[in-house]
Amino acid sequence: MPLADMPELLAAHRAVGAFNFITLEVAEAIVAGAEAASSGVILQLSQNAIAFHGGLAPAAAAALHLAEGARVPVVVHLDHATEEALVDEALAVGIRSVMFDAAHLDDAENLERTAAVATRVHAAGGWIEAELGEIGGKGAHSPGVRTDVAEAARFVDATGVDALAVAVGSEHAMRERSARLDEHLIAELAAALPVPLVLHGSSGVADAGIDGAVRAGMRKINIGTHLNTVLTAAVRGELERDPDAIDPRRWLAPGRTAVAGEVHRLLDVITGRGA
16 A cells, blocks of 8 residues: 555544554554554654664665555654754655654744744655643643643644644653543644644553543544553563573564554554444
């Protein structure tokens, strides 16, 4: 299937799961889980994962190949890129969906740089996601931070971005699914903003919270840490069962299977098929 277009993917689903991968096995599992769920999916490659592989090319080539061979629509997305050069490189290799993260900068510089990057992305035929900077001295997804509706509307208007990650109660890298989301705020943001809302830190949100967030207006649901937890648990269990195993295929295969099953289950929650 040809590489999917992000606006078309979002239009075809009530919400879309966006899953981060580090290893090839996890990327394969994400696509397999989406095929089992008969759902489109977003295959996300973060700047940190790219650094782990020593550069964009190897992981991007694998992701694009998997997407083009999938039986369901797959968007390959560059996640949390803080370096403008990396955004340009991703566009050059065929990735048409990016998240430019200037949230660590002050509001004025975040707006200026995001607007400039958005112009280049759009000129290349791409789609761009962003997030607001620090709020009250805290990072956009730190405990207690909430996005201001009026500020978000001004940011979207000034930058021309296609989607906005908002702070509504989730946090990055949570290992427990205990975050409590502000669904009223999500609904206010969805009504006020002309672009899709993105939920970062969804690994820390239980199924009911994800469903509630989508019902309130979230359109893109980012999940990364939770898949790492599922993979590690399956691999650890296999190595404990067979401590003499040295062939990585023996213990990576159960991990890949477990991740695929969890992606399938989560996509049912996100798309509403599991309700």
